[in-house]
Amino acid sequence: MSSSVPDADDLTESLTRQGVRVVAGWATNASNLVHAKSMPVERTAAFVAAGAGMSPVHHGYSLDGSIQLTPFYDAVGDLRMRLVPEGVRVLPGGLAAGPTHVVTQDGEPDPTAPRHVLAEMVDRLAAAGLTARVGHELEFVLVAPDGSALPHAAWTPYGLSALVDRSALIGEIVDVATAAGLGIEQVHAEYGAHQLEVSLAPETPVAAADSVILLKTVIGIVTRAHGLAASFSPVPFASTVGNGAHQHLSLASEGVNLFDDPAVTTPHRISTRGGHAIAGVLDGLIGAQAVLTGSIVSGRRLRPGLWSGATICWGAENREAAVRFLAGGPSNPHGANIEAKLADPSANPYLASAVLLGLAHDGIQRRLPLPPETVRDTGQLDDADRARAGLSLVLTDQGAILDAFTGSVAERVLGERAAAALIAVRRHERDAFAGLAPEQLCERLRLTWSI
CATH class of the missing domain: 3.10.20.70 (Glutamine synthetase, N-terminal domain)
Structure with a gap:
């Protein structure tokens, strides 16, 4: 934008x-x-x-x-x-x-405003000689205007039939978004029934987060015109897959991508500082979950086998890893980047970007070593396999997630005022909704994050 x-x-x-x-x-x-x-x-x-x-x-x-x-x-x-x-x-x-x-x-x-928190993080990167670009993916599920499920229909995950069935709606989303200056990279049917994903072109971090809000607004306008609504809940229905809000991040110094340095001969051409950045994201991920996956329903999405980044590791094109590495080249003209798969749509995009960039910056400052790459499909591992591989899973309990935020790098990135606001609203969710059954909880919050 x-x-x-x-x-x-x-x-x-x-x-x-x-x-x-x-x-x-x-x-x-x-x-x-x-x-x-x-x-x-x-x-x-x-x-x-x-x-x-x-x-x-x-x-x-x-x-x-x-x-x-x-x-x-x-x-x-x-x-x-x-x-x-x-x-x-x-x-x-x-x-x-x-x-x-x-x-x-x-x-x-x-200082509590999320957009300002992200702008300050961008300034800290600039002081360290770094620039960042962020690209967002928005997943959502089409529902009736009152939030109820649409009638069952044949749905092929990532299928052409869904695009044909919803071609008028998708075309209008693309037209309105493009007219509003948004860079739409692609639209496809997702895994779940009536689930779509729209990917945005990478931009500077604040502009990229602005684009998320604008795109959600566009989707809200268009779905209403078609007699529908879009659910951006992390888990719209208790028995189905959830929505992610993945972020693709790249860092550069003097115009050179830290994740694709031509002077480097290591695998994937990840520079030393690029490795530090990935290590920082992994090291601080548990503490950052209050920002990335902190809502009362977020934990239901975080299971191995769902491509939600539930395993704390990194790997090239590893969709089960919390950090997926994407190499640059003809198939990726935007250049090498890392995808943080953990984030969901309950996460404020400004705060989520600030925290992810802050973790990367922290890794660079502390010169954290890049862990070994995980090349296995970790969704196929049982607890014993993970233990032998030295891998662990992210947290799924909201109380534990909020406790882990205290004293974390993510808390420092937000600052005391924004951090206090985050903890206040998330702890209230636990108190207000803890007595609801999963189906009731998902129904209650299905349209909460919609525009």
């Missing part, structure tokens, strides 16, 4: 010419809920300069609509959502939308 910064008055004129009547600006929170304010298009310049008011407690909204307070915010005070002009995109229905800078009334960045 990145582009040059337009003048606010020029932006207003351009939006008006394109038939825009209302401009919306969004902000996200630790629950990965997307909040927004809107203004008539004539007030776009004011939206950019002064912003719209927002209570600080927006950070504490939980999945059931309740507010979880921390020592850093309560009902007193006000934040401003200042529209990011270069991020505004035109959508159907006379609507334009874009991200906002969340700031204090004095214009200082709000």
Whole structure:
């Protein structure tokens, strides 16, 4: 979504010419809920300069609509959502939308805001001479508008028949997304019934996370027009496969990809610092699960054999590994990168990218050695096989996941304010929903992360 910064008055004129009547600006929170304010298009310049008011407690909204307070915010005070002009995109229905800078009334960045947390992480990488690019994949399940399951239909995993059946919907998603400036890399049917995946082109980290919110908005608009809804729950139905939100990351120094250094002769041409980065992600993964897979339903997706990255290891094109390595070359024109397979759609994309990049940065700083590559299908291993191979699984219990966050690298990356907000909303989920049976829990949260 990145582009040059337009003048606010020029932006207003351009939006008006394109038939825009209302401009919306969004902000996200630790629950990965997307909040927004809107203004008539004539007030776009004011939206950019002064912003719209927002209570600080927006950070504490939980999945059931309740507010979880921390020592850093309560009902007193006000934040401003200042529209990011270069991020505004035109959508159907006379609507334009874009991200906002969340700031204090004095214009200082709000340290709890997920977008600011990621921007700070990008700055820390830059101070170390590193640049990053991130590409996101969005998996979702089509459901009825009320969230109920669609009638059973023949569904071939990754099949052409599903694309034929949903060609009008898929075509409209691509058209609306492309018109909004999104780089759609591919769309395909996923493993589960009525499950689709859309992949976005890699961008700088903040722009890439902005694109996730915009694409979810596009999908929400188009599915509504087709009499459907899209579930972005990690586990929409208790008896089926879940949705992932995989992130592809690359790091470069002076224009050289750390995961594809032509001066290196080691396997896959991973540089020394690239190896440190992968090691850092693996080393800090358990502590990062509160961000990546921290919701009350996330653990149900994390099982070997489901390609969810449940085994803490890395390997080239190993879809069972928590970190899948993708080599550069003719089949991968974007260049070598690592795919973090653990993340799911309950994870805030800004915070998830910040944490993954922070783990990589930590590995480089501490010069962690790259563990041996795992070339086996770890989904076929039993507990004894894993023990002999020195492999372990990620956590699946939400309480254990939240406990592991304390004192972790991920907690330091978020900072005390954003970390407190995250723990507050996630611990509330455990208290509020723990008594529900799996089927009830999945039904209750099926459309919670939808737009």
